[in-house]
Amino acid sequence: MLECQMFYPFCCKKECCHWKIMKTSKVVAPEPNKQKHYCLLPRRGKRAYSCFCQALENSYPWLLTALKNLQITEEEEEKKVTSDKMSQPLTNEMVDMLRQNVQLVRRWHMLAHSLGMSAQRTQIQVQANLYMWDMEQCVLQLLEQWKSLKGNSATLGALLESLRKEQFNDIADKLEEEFIQ
Numbered sequence: 001m002l003e004c005q006m007f008y009p010f011c012c013k014k015e016c017c018h019w020k021i022m023k024t025s026k027v028v029a030p031e032p033n034k035q036k037h038y039c040l041l042p043r044r045g046k047r048a049y050s051c052f053c054q055a056l057e058n059s060y061p062w063l064l065t066a067l068k069n070l071q072i073t074e075e076e077e078e079k080k081v082t083s084d085k086m087s088q089p090l091t092n093e094m095v096d097m098l099r100q101n102v103q104l105v106r107r108w109h110m111l112a113h114s115l116g117m118s119a120q121r122t123q124i125q126v127q128a129n130l131y132m133w134d135m136e137q138c139v140l141q142l143l144e145q146w147k148s149l150k151g152n153s154a155t156l157g158a159l160l161e162s163l164r165k166e167q168f169n170d171i172a173d174k175l176e177e178e179f180i181q
Contacts, residue, residue, distance in 0.1 A: 053068075085180045089152070098143065124141045
C-alpha cells in the first residue's frame with residue numbers, strides 16, 4: 001500500500017474491472033461520475049504494467065511517481081538482504097551440507113586449491129593418512145582451517161564463488177536455496 005494513496009478495485013462484471021484511485025486511506029463507495037474504466041488495459045503479459053503506467057501518466061502522475069519509487073525501494077531492499085546473506089559466516093549446518101555431497105567429498109582437494117588452502121591441503125592429507133580419516137573428515141578440517149585462517153572473509157559468498165569456480169554447482173545451488181532465498 002502506498003502510504004495514504006491506494007488502489008481500490010470495484011468489479012461489477014466479469015468482463016469489466018473499474019479502478020477507483022483515491023488519495024485518502026479511507027475506502028469509500030464508488031462514485032459513478034469519478035470512476036475510470038481501464039477495460040482496455042491488458043491484464044496479463046509483458047505489456048500490462050507498461051500500459052497501466054501510461055494510463056496513470058496522464059491522469060495521476062503523482063501515483064505513477066509513487067509506484068515507481070516503491071518499486072525501486074523494494075528492489076534495493078531485496079539486493080541489500082541478499083548481500084547481507086552472502087556475507088554471513090559459515091555455520092555448522094552449511095558444513096554438514098558440504099560433507100554430505102559425494103562429488104565434493106571425492107574432490108575436496110580441488111575446493112582447497114580454490115579457497116587458497118593448497119598448503120593446508122597437504123597437511124590435512126598427511127593427517128588423514130596418519131589418523132585414518134575418511135574424506136568427509138578432510139572436508140571438515142579444510143573448512144575449519146579456512147574459517148580460522150580467513151576469519152571474517154570466510155563467508156557464504158566466498159564459499160559459493162569457490163564452489164562454482166570448481167564446478168560444484170549442485171551443492172552451491174542447494175546452499176543458495178537453503179540460506180539465501
